[in-house]
Amino acid sequence: xxxxxxxxxxxxxxxxxxxxxxxxxxxxxxxxxxxxxxxxxxxxxxxxxxxxxxxxxxxxxx
Numbered sequence: 609x610x611x612x613x614x615x616x617x618x619x620x621x622x623x624x625x626x627x628x629x630x631x632x633x634x635x636x637x638x639x640x641x642x643x644x645x646x647x648x649x650x651x652x653x654x655x656x657x658x659x660x661x662x663x664x665x666x667x668x669x670x
Contacts, residue, residue: 614620622630654668
């Protein structure tokens with residue numbers, strides 16, 4: 609298998625994609641993972657708060 613030539617901007621292609629497309633996809637995947645972790649922490653914190661202090665004003669509507 610022969611190596612491919614670098615792109616005109618000097619980057620090596622990643623599969624059939626330009627490196628900026630792959631970096632953007634990885635960034636979106638990282639942001640989605642962070643969003644899921646923060647959502648899980650918010651959900652768990654809301655449930656714990658409801659057990660410790662039932663009733664009252666809800667700050668997070670879940």
